[in-house]
Amino acid sequence: MDGWAREGLVRRRVRVMVTLLVIASPAASGPTAGAQPEIPTPGPLAEPRPLRQVGAPADLTRAAIPPDNRQTPQKIALGEKLFFDGRLSADGTVACGTCHDPARAFTDGKRVSIGIGGRAGQRNAPTILNALYNKTQFWDGRVTTLEEQAALPIVNPVEMGQPSLNAAVARIAAIREYQDAFQEVFGGRPNGPDLLRAIASYERTQLSFDSPFDHFIAGDASAIDGAAKRGWELFNTRGRCNKCHALTDAERDVTNFTDHDFHVQTEMSALGRFLITKKESDIASFKSPNLRNVLVTAPYFHDGSQETLWDVVDHYNKGDGLQNPYLDEDIQPLALTEDDIDDLVAFLASLTSGDYREQAVKELARQRAVSRTTRPQRDTARAFDPKPPRAPLPHP
Ligand code: HEC
Ligand code: HEC
Numbered sequence: 308m309d310g311w312a313r314e315g316l317v318r319r320r321v322r323v324m325v326t327l328l329v330i331a332s333p334a335a336s337g338p339t340a341g342a343q344p345e346i347p348t349p350g351p352l353a354e355p356r357p358l359r360q361v362g363a364p365a366d367l368t369r370a371a372i373p374p375d376n377r378q379t380p381q382k383i384a385l386g387e388k389l390f391f392d393g394r395l396s397a398d399g400t401v402a403c404g405t406c407h408d409p410a411r412a413f414t415d416g417k418r419v420s421i422g423i424g425g426r427a428g429q430r431n432a433p434t435i436l437n438a439l440y441n442k443t444q445f446w447d448g449r450v451t452t453l454e455e456q457a458a459l460p461i462v463n464p465v466e467m468g469q470p471s472l473n474a475a476v477a478r479i480a481a482i483r484e485y486q487d488a489f490q491e492v493f494g495g496r497p498n499g500p501d502l503l504r505a506i507a508s509y510e511r512t513q514l515s516f517d518s519p520f521d522h523f524i525a526g527d528a529s530a531i532d533g534a535a536k537r538g539w540e541l542f543n544t545r546g547r548c549n550k551c552h553a554l555t556d557a558e559r560d561v562t563n564f565t566d567h568d569f570h571v572q573t574e575m576s577a578l579g580r581f582l583i584t585k586k587e588s589d590i591a592s593f594k595s596p597n598l599r600n601v602l603v604t605a606p607y608f609h610d611g612s613q614e615t616l617w618d619v620v621d622h623y624n625k626g627d628g629l630q631n632p633y634l635d636e637d638i639q640p641l642a643l644t645e646d647d648i649d650d651l652v653a654f655l656a657s658l659t660s661g662d663y664r665e666q667a668v669k670e671l672a673r674q675r676a677v678s679r680t681t682r683p684q685r686d687t688a689r690a691f692d693p694k695p696p697r698a699p700l701p702h703p
Contacts, residue, residue, distance in 0.1 A: 386509025538654025
């Protein structure tokens, strides 16, 4: 764990990316959506992950550790305990791990998350894996650091439901075991900033590489099959995926699979980053997510609206959202054939870390079966149409 200790947080330029609107009300009180999920017991998949993994970027990993929150094994252990402790929530029933379950690659497998009292939120839970590399957190990038992020679910009325961070701290501070742990790690009583530091420190141990794709890039030509290799070509060429799922489109990016930017890419009804920037062009714009482990983090998009990777690729293929004047210019009909689509899915599947190999096999079979009968996004005629003229801006 020593390698964790150094180095400043590199802040990078954050461009703005985005989609179109109908309405997005603040997630104040969602409808009751059935049974509240259990808190998972942290098993081997919850453990801190090794720094040495095929494909892991040592420099980026060191740079992701802020100078005022160095990694220590004790702090990480405290953070892990807190991450799976329902006592941080108002009624003791919801932990971070409820919606970020290690067995599901730190997601919940639901379209939108279910929190305290069975209340449904409005967004799909992203994975914590590799969140340490995010330049912004949340689908709309409303905070930058993992420390700032961790405070928000605790006080979100449809997630953990505490009236304030201090209310959660008071609960923790009454527990002897936590008094001792905070004393050992931070030299004082439990308090808000240190509690957030411990959780963030645990999250920063969840780096996830070592996928078949990483082995392929490292020189093992047989690590991925022909379909995944063709999919990787398409990703960087006719599929145009690298326009947003790569740090730069000047050269192939084998590490990040995101541009850390926000894009409008559909007519989906959501305000997205507009809620943060209040710029009209940010309406329905969302962050390009990192695509690592994407096979095992279904369903997809900020609202969980896409069930399979075939649906996601069908969506891109038809150039969805072309009536939106702010649509990202990289969204256009792609003319991908059925074989091309299968190849892109094979490539996306090859980004699954070795830790989730078994889940990946099952999930790929499940999604393939669904895609054989249900392809709600498929519109082959549109996919092969020429790019239509851009819709006019409302205020020229
Ligand atoms: C009730 C379910 C739920 C709980 C509980 C919950 N989260 Fe989340 N988490 C979500 C959802 C949904 C999002 C996306 C919300 C958005 O973008 O507006 C999210 C986003 C995140 C992100 C941003 C990841 C990214 O790629 O942008 C991080 C990090 C995170 N949660 C960590 C935590 C931590 C730490 C806790 C506990 C303190 C926690 N979550 C509790 C559902 C939950
Ligand atoms: C214009 C930028 C852009 C382009 C081009 C693009 N993406 Fe995306 N991608 C995004 C954004 C933004 C999201 C999140 C959208 C949302 O949540 O509404 C996303 C989401 C996804 C997701 C879902 C991830 C998740 O965790 O929910 C997958 C899979 C994906 N993209 C794959 C691809 C593939 C494959 C291509 C090429 C065929 C592609 N993308 C092209 C910007 C882009």
